Amino acid sequence: MKFHLALWFGKFINFLISMVDKSRGTNLAGEKAMKIDPLMVSHFKGIDPEKVLFITGTNGKSTTNNLINHIFKANGKKVVSNLEGANLIYGVCTALIKASSLGGTVKADYYIFETDERYVPVIREQLPAANLLITNLQKDQVQRNGDPDYIYRKLKDAVSGGDLRLFLNNDEPRTKSFDDDGKTVVTYGAEKHAEAFNKDASYVTMACPKCHHKIAFDYYNTDGIGRFHCVNCGHSSNAEADYSVTDADFTNRKFKIGGVDFDMPYDTPYMIYNYSAAAAVAKELAGISLEDSAKAFGNFKNVGGRFEILKYKNKTIKYMRIKQENPETLQTSINVMANDPNRKMVCLGLCPLVDLIPHYAVSFYAYDCDFSKLVRSDVEKYFCFSDHVCYDTVNRFIYEGVDPSMISVADTEDVNVIFKEIEEAETDNIYLITWLHTYEHMEKYIKEEGNK
Structure with a gap:
């Protein structure tokens, strides 16, 4: 009876929210309903654990x-x-x-959930998923997570029972090290491509998750991910992943998996592991052929605007949405900008991280990134904006050797200020990194201007 009261209350909350804004309320109904029945998730009927997949990891879960x-x-x-x-x-x-009936029965072919790395054990206690995909485990949200090895240990406990089918990133050392823990292991990855790079010998990568000696990368396909090996114990990428992106052509937006041609929805290197992971899950979990997966790639649009193009007057604004809590996503975006040989303006809106109290406003992750290639590329000007953190961002560029006269700064996220600065650039090639809400305000501003 407690479950049914919670369910009906949750459905009522969802109804009220849908009357106001159907895009909101993604947590509220569940949060309130679980106050009535804390074990509510375990009480839904009709869910086959073999058809349940959890997707977790630092970056790439949503995509x-x-x-x-x-x-x-x-x-x-x-x-x-x-x-x-x-x-x-x-x-x-x-x-x-x-998705459930009024009686709590859920009818679907598959149940696929993005899950926070720390909460996989908690959620799996109530919903015993038989499948787990791990994207990568990297530095992230230091207030809550501390360091990646803390998350690694929590996940290690969650998968140690040996009853999971694991989908593992072949080219990320922490993720790949779970290959001894799964009932079945499926690896996904990518061959070296045109945007791959190396770092000089002074760069410290990470300790091997198995023996704690040094991990060496032969190359990086994206920051922190590429062909690797431990100098001590032999932990390494497999010579070939079960599902691997090959022949990545970022210019013509094409690639292959298993010899099958795929369209590339987004021509950014950090997306290729999402592509191979998705193809692996489709084939292994649902029996969807590579050919049938490839047909779906042609019209995929990522939810949430991870990479979007805005047209403003005579400017092309390339927006890159990143999780502003770890260096890997910022480094990947820096690499994308640096690899553009054309003259460009860089608008960097690193923002205060409003999470646990005290909020921290120092963009620590920017100091973990290598800006040198971007600074050596053809940048007309740098624009650093956001409340308070903008000054820290300016200092990061100055420490990299950028002439202060090339840097503009604004202690605000006012879109009028941002657009005014963009208008004054000579180049029409604009790169933008900022919070999603700032981007959405910019998008709305452009629409309003166009309607005048």
Whole structure:
């Protein structure tokens, strides 16, 4: 009876939210309902654990979840998922509340959930998923996570039972080291491509998760991910992943997996591991052929605007949405900008991280990144904006050797100020990194200007 009261209350909350804004309330119904029945997720009926997949990791969870959902639905599969990115147990509960009958039965072919790395053990206690995909484990959210090895240990405990089918990134050392823990292990990865790079010998990578000696990278396909080996114990990438992106052509936006041609929805190097992961899951979990997966790639649009193009007057603004809490995502974006040989303006809005108290406003992750290649490229000007952190960003460029006269600064996220600065640039090639809400305000501003 407690479960049914919680379920009906949750459905009522979802109804009220839908009357106001259907895009909101991704956690609320589940959070309130679970106050009535804390074990609510375990009480839903009709869910086969063999059809449940959790997607976790530092970077790429949302994109991989969205792409897998897109492939499955394009191939006639009914999926229950938390596409809005609410990846704690309340978000999973909300998705199940929406999908269930009034009696608590959920009918779907597959259940695919993005899950926060720290909460995989908690969610799996109530929803015993038989499948787990790990994207990567890197520095992230230091207030809550401390360091990547803390998350690694929590996940290690969660998978140690040996009852999971694991989908593992072949080219990321921490993730790949779970290959001894799964009932079944499927690896995904990418061959070396034109945007791959190396770092000089002075760069310290990471300790091997198995023996704690040094991990050496033969090359990086994206920051922190590439062909690697431990100098001591032999922990390494497999010579070939089970599912691997080959022949990546970023200019013509094409690649192959298993000899099958795929369209490349987004021509950025950090996306290729999402592509191979999605193809692996589709084939192994649902029996969707590579050919049928490839058909779905042609019209995939990522939810949440991870990489978007804005047209403003005579300017092309290339927006790159990143998680502003770790260096890997920022470094990848820096590499994308640096690899553009054309003259450009760089607009960097690193923001205060409003999370646990005290909020921290120093963009520590920028000091972990290598800006040298970007600084050596053809940059007309740098524009650093955001509340307070803008000055720290300016200092990071100055420490890299940028002439202060090339840097503008604004202690604000006012879109009028941002657009005014962009208008004054001579180049029409603008790169922008900022919070999603700032981007959305900019997008709205452009639409309003166009309607005048």
